[in-house]
Amino acid sequence: MTRTPSVSCVFVCHDGAGRILLARRSAGARDEPGAWDVGAGALEFGETFETAVTREVLEEYATPPLAIDLLGVRNVLRADPPSHWVAVVFAVRLDPAAARIGEPHKFDELGWFTADTLPAPVHSQFAETFALFSAAAPAR
Known part of the structure; x- marks a missing residue:
């Protein structure tokens, strides 16, 4: 375990019409x-947040963001496995027809969901991230 927090760009991809894109994590x-989850990736040295989000969205969903909006920041402390992340959370609008699995070694299914049709199980960090997204919904 490192003794220094890492920085992660977390992104809730949406279609601008009330649906979010979730990926099911593969073996x-x-x-x-x-578990079903939103996208995320580590910020690399020298990257802006927007550059990191664009890179990660392209890697995970094989399509570029149409819009990127900052939602907030979370301090993520986990005991198992031990980790500490500073999660900078974004809303990212995508073209739903263009999104596909870009990293099949990490994800085995994608789906578009509304707040009342979320799949189960969701990742342990999903609820707090989705709360930030939901609170900002009128701004999108």
């Missing part, structure tokens, strides 16, 4: 295989 995922 090869770093943690919580089988």
